Amino acid sequence: MLGKVLSCAVYGLEASLVSVEVDLASGLPLFAVVGLPDAAVKESKDRVRAAVKNSGFSFPVKKITVNLAPADLKKEGSAFDLPMAVAILAAEGVVPGSSGGPLPLQETLIIGELSLDGAIRGVRGALPIAAAAKRLGLKGVILPEENSEEAAVVDGIAVYGVSTLPQVVELLAGRAALAPTRVEVDAWLGRGAEVEEDFSDVKGQEQAKRALEVSAAGGHHLLMIGPPGSGKTMLAQRLPTILPELAFDEAIETTTIHSVAGSLRPQQPLVGLRPFRSPHHTVSDAGMIGGGQVPRPGEVSLAHHGVLFLDELPEFRRNVLEVLRQPLESGAVTISRATASLSFPARFMLVAAMNPCPCGFFTDPQRACRCTPPQIQRYRSKISGPLLDRIDVQIEVPAVPVRDLSADRSQESSAEIRARVLNARAIQRRRYRADGISCNAELSPRLVRKYCRVDDASRRLLELAMERLGLSARAYGRILKVARTIADLEGRDAIAASDVAEAIAYRSFDRGLGERGLGERRLEGTTRYGALRRDSRPALNRLLI
Numbered sequence: 001m002l003g004k005v006l007s008c009a010v011y012g013l014e015a016s017l018v019s020v021e022v023d024l025a026s027g028l029p030l031f032a033v034v035g036l037p038d039a040a041v042k043e044s045k046d047r048v049r050a051a052v053k054n055s056g057f058s059f060p061v062k063k064i065t066v067n068l069a070p071a072d073l074k075k076e077g078s079a080f081d082l083p084m085a086v087a088i089l090a091a092e093g094v095v096p097g098s099s100g101g102p103l104p105l106q107e108t109l110i111i112g113e114l115s116l117d118g119a120i121r122g123v124r125g126a127l128p129i130a131a132a133a134k135r136l137g138l139k140g141v142i143l144p145e146e147n148s149e150e151a152a153v154v155d156g157i158a159v160y161g162v163s164t165l166p167q168v169v170e171l172l173a174g175r176a177a178l179a180p181t182r183v184e185v186d187a188w189l190g191r192g193a194e195v196e197e198d199f200s201d202v203k204g205q206e207q208a209k210r211a212l213e214v215s216a217a218g219g220h221h222l223l224m225i226g227p228p229g230s231g232k233t234m235l236a237q238r239l240p241t242i243l244p245e246l247a248f249d250e251a252i253e254t255t256t257i258h259s260v261a262g263s264l265r266p267q268q269p270l271v272g273l274r275p276f277r278s279p280h281h282t283v284s285d286a287g288m289i290g291g292g293q294v295p296r297p298g299e300v301s302l303a304h305h306g307v308l309f310l311d312e313l314p315e316f317r318r319n320v321l322e323v324l325r326q327p328l329e330s331g332a333v334t335i336s337r338a339t340a341s342l343s344f345p346a347r348f349m350l351v352a353a354m355n356p357c358p359c360g361f362f363t364d365p366q367r368a369c370r371c372t373p374p375q376i377q378r379y380r381s382k383i384s385g386p387l388l389d390r391i392d393v394q395i396e397v398p399a400v401p402v403r404d405l406s407a408d409r410s411q412e413s414s415a416e417i418r419a420r421v422l423n424a425r426a427i428q429r430r431r432y433r434a435d436g437i438s439c440n441a442e443l444s445p446r447l448v449r450k451y452c453r454v455d456d457a458s459r460r461l462l463e464l465a466m467e468r469l470g471l472s473a474r475a476y477g478r479i480l481k482v483a484r485t486i487a488d489l490e491g492r493d494a495i496a497a498s499d500v501a502e503a504i505a506y507r508s509f510d511r512g513l514g515e516r517g518l519g520e521r522r523l524e525g526t527t528r529y530g531a532l533r534r535d536s537r538p539a540l541n542r543l544l545i
């Protein structure tokens, strides 16, 4: 006797059809699973047997062979428990091969993990699985109740969330009155229980807030340098609240990644807000870019369309920072395995934070820094040039003066800031329609020459900055892109010298914290970082007049 159930294996972000075939033959009782299963699939034999028995069905005392086809597809996990149990019950005739109900066995995709008592537990990748069922032209999907909402985001396929094995049997026999899951996808866009933050919570730090607004407006990666307790994390957490809301197709992409990673909350159909990920600095390179035998997305992909926050940047392992280069360049990561290589999208805004020195107080006016220049140099050199090169906006976040913290001034809300960001983004989208990019951060050197023209006053200012502040040639293009964003925030077509001056101020690391700057300041007899900026301001201003 033969039973056959359709199921799915998820590889990367794609789900492929797996056929679960069961043959029952007379002979010595035996339960064999073939078709390249990994250890977890073998373990599922015990769970399937117990779940079938404890659900009140008899387990066949026969020679049972389960085949998961195609054999060359790598399968893992416990998600084949439920299809195996149903196939065994179908071979026994308990589940009818074809029923009068709305859900014939041959046209239904089934997935789920069983517990010993026959209850059904959640699986990963329900969203791509439902999408595959629709693509294959099936009638419906039966999957764990806790995953039914994310699967029901896929339009045009009936999704049934189930919680026990007997419920599945009733459903397939056409005896259960279970309605397909429905979700109001639009209601979930822009909604999320986890984010309550707002920029109005942040007292003081006006310059840092302005820099975050500029970053959000142009899609620029950001580095914040400041002593512990200056509010860098608080600021970073609020960046998603001023970015444009997720569009529907962006939300689907991000949700698919979180579905495969198994990081959606039960009953959460959609990632409706831009994700904010802040991996600890002990994260491995596999944790960062993704990995595993059947690869799963890493932090860079979980942050897709959102923000990746790396606090204590110099503390991350060098190889972990190295692997960031690929996603920063291409917006995706490729993971190679012996069988195949697969790729996950990873387009995020990078926000990094660091102390100015190992002890943290180099820039603090109240507390003395105990670090020696070589210690400070070593600390800063941990951040490689290529990574730093991709960060357009680098700012100082000073310790907040007590009077700012206690000030009861009304602070601007995230919604007000976001309105300006949206305007600037709309201008960029219109301007770059023919260029295949969407924001200033993506400008190539050729496009910088085309769109970031400056007048003579700005050019002199830039030359002065390069010379006096010791900026690198690469910093030149970065400054022009950021100046373009600042002009866009004002709705101005031409870049003004004041835009360039502000953009120059966003090169803190290059300017004041590079090796040269450090040495120079020591020679000048000051250890106060920021002194250089104050010194150079009159010069910049003279040029502006």
Ligand SMILES: [Zn+2]
Pocket: 357, 358, 359, 360, 361, 362, 369, 370, 371
């Ligand atoms: Zn220090």
